[in-house]
Amino acid sequence: xxxxxxxxMLFVLALSAAQAQKLTGAGATFPYPIYSKWFSEYAAAHxxxxxxxxxxxxxxxxxQVTSGLVDFGAxxxxxxxxQLASSKTKLIHIxxxxxxxxPIFNVPGIGDLKFSSEVLADIYxxxxxxxxxxxxxxxxxxxxxxxxxxxxxxxxxGSGTTFIFTDYLSKVSKDWAGGPGKGxxxxxxxxxxxxxxxxxxxxxxxxxxxxxxxxxxxxxxxKISFGEVKxxxxxxxxxxxxxxxxxxxxxxxxxxxxxxxxTNAPGANAYPISSFTWLLVPLKSPDxxxxxxxxxxxxxxxxxxxxxxxxxxxxxLPPSVAEKVLKTIYSLQ
Numbered sequence: 001x002x003x004x005x006x007x008x009m010l011f012v013l014a015l016s017a018a019q020a021q022k023l024t025g026a027g028a029t030f031p032y033p034i035y036s037k038w039f040s041e042y043a044a045a046h047x048x049x050x051x052x053x054x055x056x057x058x059x060x061x062x063x064q065v066t067s068g069l070v071d072f073g074a075x076x077x078x079x080x081x082x083q084l085a086s087s088k089t090k091l092i093h094i095x096x097x098x099x100x101x102x103p104i105f106n107v108p109g110i111g112d113l114k115f116s117s118e119v120l121a122d123i124y125x126x127x128x129x130x131x132x133x134x135x136x137x138x139x140x141x142x143x144x145x146x147x148x149x150x151x152x153x154x155x156x157x158g159s160g161t162t163f164i165f166t167d168y169l170s171k172v173s174k175d176w177a178g179g180p181g182k183g184x185x186x187x188x189x190x191x192x193x194x195x196x197x198x199x200x201x202x203x204x205x206x207x208x209x210x211x212x213x214x215x216x217x218x219x220x221x222x223k224i225s226f227g228e229v230k231x232x233x234x235x236x237x238x239x240x241x242x243x244x245x246x247x248x249x250x251x252x253x254x255x256x257x258x259x260x261x262x263t264n265a266p267g268a269n270a271y272p273i274s275s276f277t278w279l280l281v282p283l284k285s286p287d288x289x290x291x292x293x294x295x296x297x298x299x300x301x302x303x304x305x306x307x308x309x310x311x312x313x314x315x316x317l318p319p320s321v322a323e324k325v326l327k328t329i330y331s332l333q
Contacts, residue, residue: 023072024053025072028061028161031096032197035055037308046293046296051297057196061280065087065091066079066084089285094298096278096317098262101216102214103226104200104201104204105204105225106205106208112143112228120172132145150210152191153210155194155199158185165273168264231267231270240271247272254320258325262276283333298329302322
């Protein structure tokens with residue numbers, strides 16, 4: 001009897017050890033609030049699984065996963081062909097959720113502002129330097145704007161949020177497209193840098209007269225005012241799940257590699273600074289046991305996690321995209 005009990009206990013211990021896996025990931029701060037929730041919930045439901053995710057910015061996430069330093073990366077700016085070619089393992093983009101980048105501001109006494117696309121671009125180009133500029137006033141009739149200097153705040157790290165913002169600016173401003181252009185780390189004409197969405201939100205909150213850009217949830221969590229943005233249809237729209245979803249609907253045919261831009265999308269209510277965000281995962285994991293857990297985690301995200309994203313002001317994957325993504329996940333090794 002004792003031998004049987006010992007054998008059973010050894011089997012249980014061996015099974016637990018086999019199931020115990022620690023996954024490491026790094027990258028985007030844009031989806032960090034929902035990733036933190038997902039990874040915590042998944043680990044709690046799967047004893048022995050630990051998921052350590054470091055929100056170091058999209059650029060850092062791409063560097064770490066292509067170098068083989070983490071099991072998965074996270075990015076809001078799709079990896080380039082060159083970055084993918086340099087990776088130690090063949091990687092694929094897995095879209096997980098959609099979100100909005102919003103212009104946040106700290107103008108004492110003012111809680112609501114509207115920004116046309118050209119005005120946002122020219123503020124970040126250093127061409128509009130005070131809050132009572134005639135072009136800002138034109139977008140905001142009836143609002144008494146102060147003659148306060150605008151303090152421009154941008155990201156200091158390689159950032160997918162920056163890529164989304166500058167991808168948008170490049171589509172709506174010839175001067176931006178022909179100058180700094182789109183990228184995760186552009187050469188900023190003016191401004192001060194903050195690390196991560198948290199850093200930008202913190203600086204704007206601390207500096208009267210400041211303007212910055214962050215993922216929507218960071219504005220809401222920090223109770224920072226954010227503006228409406230003029231979309232491609234000519235309407236001023238406030239960031240919302242519905243507006244992001246309408247932007248996503250502009251994608252009629254999702255590319256096989258899922259690398260797609262939805263900034264400045266058509267649609268009467270489409271929010272113009274919207275984007276997918278992605279996990280970068282190996283097509284074939286170097287560690288079979290970790291690969292199995294990662295595959296199950298990704299499946300759980302699409303099948304169960306998507307139902308939770310709206311509570312944190314993200315938009316879920318459209319059903320057609322989710323179905324396609326699941327097929328890709330099931331093909332992973």
